[in-house]
Amino acid sequence: MRRALQNQGSVTLFLLIVSVLQSFDWADGFSTSASHDVSFTSTQKSPRKFTFLNVASVEKNIDDVSSQSSITPDMKAYSAGYSTAFDELPFQLCTPAKDSNNLPSDLIGTYFRSGPAMFSAGSLLPPKKSLTQPKLPPVPDGQDKDRMVQHPFDGDGAILGITFTGDGKAIARFRYVRTAAFTRERKKGKKLYEGMESTRIEGPTVANGQGNDYPVPLLKHHLLPGLNKLRKNTSNTRAIYWSKKLLTLWEGGLPYKLDALGLSTEGKSQLGGVMGETDSFSGKAVYDSNKDYMIFYSNKQDSKSSKFTLYQFNSKFRVASEVEYKLPGFALISDFAVTEKYAIVVQPPVATNGMQYMLSKDPVKSLKVEQNEALLHLMKRGSEDMKTISIPIDGISDANLHFCNAYDDEDGRVVFDVIRSDSRNIISSSKNSNVKSAWPWLSTIDEYENSCSQNSLWRYIVDVRSRNVKKECITNMQTYFGTINPAKSCKKHKYVYASVGTITDKASPPQGVVKINTETKESQTWYPKEYEFCGEPMFAPRKRVISDGQEEEIKEDSSKEDDGYILSVLFNGVKKESELIVFDASDIAQGPISRVSLGIAVPHGLHGCFASGEECNWSAEEIERRAKLSDKMESRGNTWNEVKSDFSGLGLRLDDFEEYFGDIL
Numbered sequence: 161m162r163r164a165l166q167n168q169g170s171v172t173l174f175l176l177i178v179s180v181l182q183s184f185d186w187a188d189g190f191s192t193s194a195s196h197d198v199s200f201t202s203t204q205k206s207p208r209k210f211t212f213l214n215v216a217s218v219e220k221n222i223d224d225v226s227s228q229s230s231i232t233p234d235m236k237a238y239s240a241g242y243s244t245a246f247d248e249l250p251f252q253l254c255t256p257a258k259d260s261n262n263l264p265s266d267l268i269g270t271y272f273r274s275g276p277a278m279f280s281a282g283s284l285l286p287p288k289k290s291l292t293q294p295k296l297p298p299v300p301d302g303q304d305k306d307r308m309v310q311h312p313f314d315g316d317g318a319i320l321g322i323t324f325t326g327d328g329k330a331i332a333r334f335r336y337v338r339t340a341a342f343t344r345e346r347k348k349g350k351k352l353y354e355g356m357e358s359t360r361i362e363g364p365t366v367a368n369g370q371g372n373d374y375p376v377p378l379l380k381h382h383l384l385p386g387l388n389k390l391r392k393n394t395s396n397t398r399a400i401y402w403s404k405k406l407l408t409l410w411e412g413g414l415p416y417k418l419d420a421l422g423l424s425t426e427g428k429s430q431l432g433g434v435m436g437e438t439d440s441f442s443g444k445a446v447y448d449s450n451k452d453y454m455i456f457y458s459n460k461q462d463s464k465s466s467k468f469t470l471y472q473f474n475s476k477f478r479v480a481s482e483v484e485y486k487l488p489g490f491a492l493i494s495d496f497a498v499t500e501k502y503a504i505v506v507q508p509p510v511a512t513n514g515m516q517y518m519l520s521k522d523p524v525k526s527l528k529v530e531q532n533e534a535l536l537h538l539m540k541r542g543s544e545d546m547k548t549i550s551i552p553i554d555g556i557s558d559a560n561l562h563f564c565n566a567y568d569d570e571d572g573r574v575v576f577d578v579i580r581s582d583s584r585n586i587i588s589s590s591k592n593s594n595v596k597s598a599w600p601w602l603s604t605i606d607e608y609e610n611s612c613s614q615n616s617l618w619r620y621i622v623d624v625r626s627r628n629v630k631k632e633c634i635t636n637m638q639t640y641f642g643t644i645n646p647a648k649s650c651k652k653h654k655y656v657y658a659s660v661g662t663i664t665d666k667a668s669p670p671q672g673v674v675k676i677n678t679e680t681k682e683s684q685t686w687y688p689k690e691y692e693f694c695g696e697p698m699f700a701p702r703k704r705v706i707s708d709g710q711e712e713e714i715k716e717d718s719s720k721e722d723d724g725y726i727l728s729v730l731f732n733g734v735k736k737e738s739e740l741i742v743f744d745a746s747d748i749a750q751g752p753i754s755r756v757s758l759g760i761a762v763p764h765g766l767h768g769c770f771a772s773g774e775e776c777n778w779s780a781e782e783i784e785r786r787a788k789l790s791d792k793m794e795s796r797g798n799t800w801n802e803v804k805s806d807f808s809g810l811g812l813r814l815d816d817f818e819e820y821f822g823d824i825l
Contacts, residue, residue: 231662231671232605237691237733238669239603241764242312244301245277246284249334249760250422250787253780254322254740260755262328263742264725266702269772270323270420271727271740272399273696274408275765276315277336279599281307281351284336287795296349301599307351308599310360312764313377316342317396319408320729320762321423322740325777326703330740332758333787337395337408337416338425355382355390359524364611367529369583370560374602374612375640375670375764378508378529378560380494381412383461383521386438390521397443401771402454403477411443411494420776421783424790434471434479444563444767446498448472449649453480455503459493463512463526466491470503470539481542488535490527492559497566497576498650503539504566504576506551508559534558538574538624549622551629556582564617564642567652574622577634577656577678579642581613585667602669612667615639617656617676634681638663640670641696641767645721645745654679654721657697657745659728662687673697673728675748684749691734693764699745700725700770722746727770729762730755738762 256262278284283298299307309315316336323331336342345352359366359379366372371379376397382390393413400407406420407429414437417429435441435458442457452475460467466487472480487493490510497504509532517526533550534557540546551558558580566576589610602608617639621630638661644653656676661668672687673694688694701724726743738761741752 231687231690233662233669233671233693234691234733235602235604235608235669238608238693239600240733240736241693241731242279242599242601243736243761243763244279244283244315245318245334245336245761245763246298247760248284248318248336249332249758250791251784252332252759254330254332254756254758255328256754256756261753263324263330263754263756264702265326265328267324267700267725267742268326268703268777269700269770270321270401270776270778271698271700271768271770272401272406272420273320273698273729273765273768274317274337274396274399275320275695275763276312276394276396277318277763278316278342279309279312280304281309281316282345282347282349283307284346286346287791289795294347294349298349305598309351310357310598311372311377312601313375313380313396314356314360314392315394315396315763316345317394317408317410318763319399319418319423320758320765320768321420322727322758323776323778323783325779329780330756331778331780331783332740332760333423333783334758334760334762335423335425335790337418339393339395339416340428341392341394353389353392355384355392356523358522362524364586366524367527368531368557368559369586370529370557370581370613371524372611373560373581373583374608375766376494376562378492378494379523379527380410380443381523383517383523383526385440385460396766398445398767399769400445400454401769401773401776402445402473403475404773404775405477409441409443409445412440414439414441419786419790420771421778422786422790424786424793431471431473432477434482442496444495446496447646447649448498448500449647449651450500451480455498457493457496457503457505459491461490461492463490463514463517465489466493468493468505468537468539470541472541483539483542483544485537485539485544485546487537492527492529495561495563497563498541499566499568499574499576500650501541501568502566502574503541504563504574505537505539506558506561507535507537508557509534529557529559531557536622536629538622547624549627549629551620552631554631556580556584560613562642564656564658565644565649565653567650569621569652572624574624575619575652576622577617577619577642577653579615579639579658580618581615583613585614586610586612605668608669609667612669614667617642617658619678634678635676635683636664637661637674637683637685638668638670639674639676643697643699645699645701645724646770647701648721655745657699657726657748659694659696660685660687669693670695673726673743673748675722675726675745684747686743686748686751688730691732693731693733694728694741695731695765696728696767697743698727698768698770700727701772703772729758729765731762731764736761 318336395408395416398409407415414428417426458469469484509530536549538547560581562579564577616636617634639658642658659670660674675684722745740756742754
């Protein structure tokens, strides 16, 4: 009888707990209603309040400004670009093809680009003489479904480096970033991190059609913070070269530091002690050409509020300012922009399921992106002041904006150009219920149309004083990876360069390159063969040689914003090969002025940079020597045990904590 009463009491207690947990139902992360009196403060010594501001108008101009190509993309060839790179490229001396022009003599510096490259986990063999060999060998993509990632964005990151020395040749190398997660899976020969599996297998409709978007999804990582087996830092999103340091970034984890010559991984970086061991870091960096600063952010998310910290580093990679802002609700931030006065963040309307967030922190179960107004945060740089404005709804979501550039105009307004992701085609499609995220990805045009948002370039003009936000479509071409001349970063720009699809009214993969005049809305486009696909276009300035033989970058001239080169990596899906293509930035329509085979198939990448510093035109001998040293170190196992000065005093690198204790984290 007593035992029965005890059991009944246990059941009653269990039901009470469940009842309490269920009370944490979907709760609005924030409210954008103008009638609400809401204020938030930053964490500076003398915090000031900010309030939500009202907005008024939306203006559209969606006239197509450029005739599209009649090319129908070869989707099997495109899908082949999401294949694991089973080999690296330690060193390759490249020359232009016989039917191509020579590389320009005033193209000097190094191009770096990051991207996911391993989709079958643990599929890179270590050197033959390595002290540690994997328990299971690599397998071809698709052979073992348990080793395949569910979305290409979740693949391990690799970095491509191409150095131009002005002698008509290029030195290429391609290596994986040896993250802690990559190293663990490589040793065991299997997939160990499955935190995003349940989100990916839900298909394209997650988060209003943007959660599992291609090539960059809105939901990028598991919500459990710190070192654990659910959040995998792939370090695959962006390459940054600043103050003679090469970093690879990923939203949700610390950056990794690499050797710029040999591309060997030196370990996680806390940026000189600025970041904590378990802090999240941005997958985006913005260069301020006014002050010669590089700007990053960190975002500590929680269901009720989030802490957004803006870091400004000077040219010596020392902190110029560090300011923390409190954002309402769960701040799902993955991009930002900077003007001379402000840092700009757009926060999507997100509701959290309190019970699921507490128990699982699984993105698809814990978060719901709502079809409400997003919030535009204008953070005054170096100050705690912040203004928040509700962005008016116009039928297209503002949840997943990709910033090209921003600036303050002569009237004090904030202007920024973005690529907007319109996912209504995904939501409305009756076919998407049959679309599942599985390799080979996006192998038909129907699958692409039902899985990927339609992207277009827009301009937002924010009148801070009148609290008005105006939107205008610059072009409805299918645009991806919008970039500008870095000399115009945080300043008024005229041109945007982007990858472009070949179909106007439907989603199509990035294939060609476009130059868009944002003032006249005129554009120049170039398209390759139907089986060739271009990645992000990157601007590279010209250099000239002055009398004493020293190289000097050509000085900025407002009339010469397009005086330079555009670089892009072109993937040939038939030959399974990649080329570097070089355009004259002033005349994209004429096509590449030089094409250089890289000697390897580089998977579709994401974001990169061009380093034009004097130290970045390393000779072929220097790079080859460093590449051999990197291979030698890895064959001896040093890269798995070496103590780095960045993390002195503990006897272990941050990576080693995950390596030795990863199974119990």
